[in-house]
Amino acid sequence: MGFIKSAGAGLLVAGLLFAASTASALEPDELPADGLQNAHIKSGASLQSRGFRSKLGQSHTNSGTTLFDTLPNWNGHFRANGVDQFGARQVIWYYNMVGNRPENSATTTINAPIVPVIVDLRNVDGTPRFVNGHPLVYDPTQFVQLVLDSPVFQNASFDSSPVPTQITDAVMRAEFYHHAKSDWHTLLAPVVKQTQRMVLNRGTYQFALNPDGTCCRYILVDANAFVAALFPAFLGDTTTVIGRSQANGDITTKDLSTFLFPNTFLFDSGGCCILGFHSFDFEPGNGGPDLAFVMNYSSWISPGIFAPGTFQDITAVSHEIAETFNDPLVSADGVNNITPWWLAPNGLCQNNLETGDVIEGLANMSFPMTMNGFTYHPQNEALLSYFAFEIPSSAIHGAYSYPNTAVLGGPSAPQKLNCAP
Numbered sequence: 259m260g261f262i263k264s265a266g267a268g269l270l271v272a273g274l275l276f277a278a279s280t281a282s283a284l285e286p287d288e289l290p291a292d293g294l295q296n297a298h299i300k301s302g303a304s305l306q307s308r309g310f311r312s313k314l315g316q317s318h319t320n321s322g323t324t325l326f327d328t329l330p331n332w333n334g335h336f337r338a339n340g341v342d343q344f345g346a347r348q349v350i351w352y353y354n355m356v357g358n359r360p361e362n363s364a365t366t367t368i369n370a371p372i373v374p375v376i377v378d379l380r381n382v383d384g385t386p387r388f389v390n391g392h393p394l395v396y397d398p399t400q401f402v403q404l405v406l407d408s409p410v411f412q413n414a415s416f417d418s419s420p421v422p423t424q425i426t427d428a429v430m431r432a433e434f435y436h437h438a439k440s441d442w443h444t445l446l447a448p449v450v451k452q453t454q455r456m457v458l459n460r461g462t463y464q465f466a467l468n469p470d471g472t473c474c475r476y477i478l479v480d481a482n483a484f485v486a487a488l489f490p491a492f493l494g495d496t497t498t499v500i501g502r503s504q505a506n507g508d509i510t511t512k513d514l515s516t517f518l519f520p521n522t523f524l525f526d527s528g529g530c531c532i533l534g535f536h537s538f539d540f541e542p543g544n545g546g547p548d549l550a551f552v553m554n555y556s557s558w559i560s561p562g563i564f565a566p567g568t569f570q571d572i573t574a575v576s577h578e579i580a581e582t583f584n585d586p587l588v589s590a591d592g593v594n595n596i597t598p599w600w601l602a603p604n605g606l607c608q609n610n611l612e613t614g615d616v617i618e619g620l621a622n623m624s625f626p627m628t629m630n631g632f633t634y635h636p637q638n639e640a641l642l643s644y645f646a647f648e649i650p651s652s653a654i655h656g657a658y659s660y661p662n663t664a665v666l667g668g669p670s671a672p673q674k675l676n677c678a679p
Contacts (some may be wrong), residue, residue, distance in 0.1 A: 285389060289466040291475045294523075294531065294563055322354060323587070327511045327543065328550035330366050331586055332359045333594075336646040338672075340598020343609055345675040351646075353595045353611055356514065356552075356583045357444030360434035369513040370446035372405065373503050374398045376455045377477055377522050379463055387460065390471040398520035401558040402450055405518060407630040408572045410579055411448045414629055416661060418654050419443075425627075425636050426580050428661065429613075433584075433641045435654035444583065451508035454499045454517075456487050476521040476563055481532060484524050488517070488555065493541040500539055504551065514582060515553040516575065522557050533557050534574035536582045552586050554578035569635075573624055576636035577614035584642075585611045597645040599677055600670035607677035616640035617665055625661045638662045644669045 284290070322331035335352045342348045357366040379394035381387045387394045405411070409425040416428035420440055423431070427443050434442075462483035466475040490501030499517060500509070509515040523531035536554040543549055556575040564570070588610075589595040595611040602608075602616040617623050617638050624635040643651035644658040647669045657663035 287460065287464045289464050291466045291469070293466060294476065295565055325547060326550040327547040329356060329368055329512050329514055329552050329586065330358065331356055336642065338598050338647045340672055341675050342596060351597055354587055356586050360438035360442050363439045363441050365441060365443040365445060367445045367447050370448045371451045371509050371513050371515045372402065372448055373451045373508060373515065373517050374402050374453045375499055375517055375519050376453060377519065378455050378457045379465060380457055380459050382460045384459055389467065392472045394465060394473045396474045396477060396520045398518050398558060401520060402518065404632060405558065405572060405575060406448055407632065408634050409627050409629060409636055410572055410576050411446055412629065414627060418660065425576060425661070426583050429580055429639045430583055432654040432657065432660040436652055446514060451503065452506055454502055456499050458483060458487065474521065476523060478523055478525050478530055481524040481526040489539055500553065509551055511549050511551055515551065517553060517555045519555065519557045521560055521563060533559065533569060534578040536578045537588055550587060552582060554582055567621065568619065568623070571635050573635050573637050577618065580639045581612050581614050584613050598647065599673035599675065600645060601673050601677045602670065607673065611645055613639040616644060617659060620665065622662060622665050638665045640666060647672055
């Protein structure tokens with residue numbers, strides 16, 4: 259999509275940006291509080307990391323890539339008849355995933371920094387902006403503990419694991435259920451890091467206020483401006499959110515880092531809204547292995563912003579972290595984590611191992627779970643058997659989705675290039 263740095267697949271909701279004429283009392287760039295109620299799923303966002311040209315390598319081995327200084331990962335492959343991104347027939351498809359091989363008796367624990375990001379909306383000249391006497395500053399602190407207490411980072415019971423575990427580990431165990439050792443786990447160790455601030459000047463954002471006139475019900479940000487404010491132009495660039503977190507030592511190449519935003523969604527030429535994406539910040543190794551800081555941007559989603567039964571609370575967080583486990587380096591080399599073309603029930607046509615995109619927007623997309631006094635809505639995920647066109651599926655219970663095994667009744671039918679007829 260032309261960005262210098264960014265994402266693998268993200269959540270993308272269709273919808274037009276609203277004109278100020280929807281309510282005469284609104285600021286020219288202010289939106290109605292219920293302005294996203296009729297938004298609907300459009301597609302995933304597919305963006306490339308800045309400057310990345312290397313192959314991940316090691317496709318035929320049991321170890322992960324050796325070309326990056328990055329978090330623990332491993333290689334595998336599956337066989338399926340299909341065509342690649344160029345339309346060439348292919349049978350063997352390679353992937354990198356987070357953690358250790360499922361045949362190993364080992365638990366991999368990965369540091370999982372959570373960096374809350376304040377969104378500071380400014381005037382065109384960069385001075386603080388006020389509306390109704392209130393500053394246009396949105397702080398995510400109120401959502402941090404809720405995320406920490408969620409099944410993404412806390413243990414719960416799942417039938418794919420003999421012991422309570424985190425939801426993403428449960429999905430991975432379901433995916434490799436008949437190959438995984440009983441004590442094979444991939445777990446996240448969350449630590450809240452120093453809060454960062456993203457400053458955006460007027461013209462790059464729109465916003466909706468709370469009923470009391472305070473900021474904000476939600477914020478929409480131009481995707482190009484957001485990416486420029488998030489990713490550093492070079493290692494040591496402290497003018498951006500990720501750059502400052504790197505300089506502070508809050509995130510490292512061994513981590514899976516989450517940048518948590520408060521109801522902050524992105525728009526591009528296709529409309530609104532991207533609710534999250536996963537990627538890695540690529541930096542040259544200067545004589546050693548190149549650096550890959552694996553990360554995700556995810557927004558907390560307050561109830562009622564989108565239509566009931568769709569996106570809420572940790573839907574984006576769970577979607578992006580699950581996809582990161584299955585595709586940590588976002589298919590960036592054009593070899594690993596490329597899959598046969600698939601056509602999902604939601605209409606998406608893609609050829610990458612993006613497990614959340616298959617299910618996003620479906621009526622039963624989320625898996626409500628009540629824990630720590632709150633009902634969360636993590637997303638169900640497609641399993642590897644879906645992308646491998648396996649019949650029957652080798653996953654738990656012969657399923658193609660998890661935790662709700664009934665979301666997908668089978669794999670996609672094999673597709674031509676770009677799902678052509």
